[in-house]
Amino acid sequence: MSGRVFDVQVVHTPPESSRGQLLQQYVLARVMSMQDINLDLYDYDRHNALYFFAVNAEEQIYFRYGGRDSEAPDTYLNLDSLELALKAGLQQHDLYREGKRVGTAPPAPRYPRDIPGIQKFVLDRGRCVECHHLAHFESMELERSGELDKLRHMYRSPDIKKLGIHLDIPQGLRIAEAKGAALKAGLATGDVILEIESEPVITFGDFQYRLDKVDRRATTLSIAVERKGEKKEIEIQLPDLWFVTDLEHRFWTIEPRLYFEADPLSVDEKKSLGFPDDGFASRVTEVPFEAMLEQANELEKGDIIYSVDGVERDDVAKDAALYVKLTCRSGDTVTLGVLRGDERIELPLNTKRKSFRRLD
Missing domain, CATH: 2.30.42.10 (PDZ domain)
Known part of the structure; x- marks a missing residue:
């Protein structure tokens, strides 16, 4: 199933279904062009085929839904896990309305037009600003300015399987099997990931986004899981080159x-x-x-x-x-x-x- 097929399935969700009932509690919007999007607020790996954000009126992000691996664009796209995310998003919104969810101020706006290559080669030519355009021209600007860190900017979205984390994908962040470094650290089948580096996560998209922010030279990764109703802290010893993935689908010019x-x-x-x-x-x-x-x-x-x-x-x-x-x-x-x-x-x-x- 490609990202496009998954997108169609979501759009055509039967309104009477449990997923349809959840979606009706959200205001749904489709972004047709990235032209006027605040890039630093709606930040994600632009080489994803499909990406959802759940936000409130103040643009506080409740969760990200998306993410991929180098094998396929849809490995982690699943209607059951989306339904779990929608439920969790509504719970976050209830906390927000009750004043129990403290958000952070959105970052200062940065738009596609602020990237010289986007302005010159896309906007000035009347083209649609596509996600992969942003990935390309942002990396080119970093290279031209001497700020490109290939460990961080070229090897995006590390594969959690390299850490030994294998998810029960329909069940969101529930562990199907732990291997390698994760198993050695004490992660177990049935655990549900709650946090990464003290940041709460709801979806695989959240987890991969936070993992992408980890220093590539780090030697350990801390996660928190729920196990039999209790929270448990786990520290994973990161293996060598834990961040390296196949780059073919990215078509990087910087590689x-x-x-x-x-x-x-x-x-x-x-x-x-x-x-x-x-x-x-x-x-x-x-x-x-x-x-x-x-x-x-x-x-x-x-x-x-x-x-x-x-x-x-x-x-x-x-x-x-x-x-x-x-x-x-x-x-x-x-x-x-x-x-x-x-x-x-x-x-x-x-x-x-x-x-x-x-x-x-």
């Missing part, structure tokens, strides 16, 4: 295109070849035909890449490909140290930049 795939060598293989245990050494597994067409590289399957511009290890990146993506601008040329057979050679890697609908 250098490399035109090769490689798998890290085992520690034993690295030792036997004289490479550091924590070094980049990776064996090339695929070089697509486009590498020749784009004159990107002269790598061959089986080559072992062990350095980038003389650097063999990094505190964050554990392989050469990720190191290039994190430290180079799209279009940069770097020199790879390569072991081909028994010979160490140097090869240029000419990274490429994706164009974005020819808007820029």
Whole structure:
């Protein structure tokens, strides 16, 4: 089911259904263009196919509904979990009317027209301001100003499954299974997530949004869950590269295109070849035909890449490909140290930049 199909199902909810009865207690509005939206208030990962906000008249946000993973746009879109969110939103509104919900003042307005690329390539051309336009031009402005932090801005919306958190999706934030770091921390099947880093969450959209705000260099993550009617605090030890996801669906221009795939060598293989245990050494597994067409590289399957511009290890990146993506601008040329057979050679890697609908 795509985001579009889910959207149609929500719009055509039978009014007599339980979900329909809940929706009738909301004032429903569809945003057709982002042109006049306060971007810092209605903040979210713009590469989502569908995103809902539940707000009151003062624009206090009760919950976000949406979120995705790199596998599909609709992994976490579910009519049952939406119904749970709608109920929770009404409960939040009751608290607000009773004066028991203290909100925060909305941020100062920032609009799409305040992003130079949006003004020049979208608004001045009479085009609709689409969500992915915002993602593209905001990232380009960050790159041009030198403020781009690729750990934070390129790797958006970390995948909770990398933490070992697997949700019972129709039941919202109820845990179906805990694995890896989450299991080791004490998370259990049936737990319901209540907070992340002391911020209350109602939906997966809330949880992923707050997770996206966590410092990529953090080593722990605190969450609170409800277990058998009681609140329990849990601290998860974050695994290495917990924030790294597949970026293909984002079509980032800020992500250098490399035109090769490689798998890290085992520690034993690295030792036997004289490479550091924590070094980049990776064996090339695929070089697509486009590498020749784009004159990107002269790598061959089986080559072992062990350095980038003389650097063999990094505190964050554990392989050469990720190191290039994190430290180079799209279009940069770097020199790879390569072991081909028994010979160490140097090869240029000419990274490429994706164009974005020819808007820029």
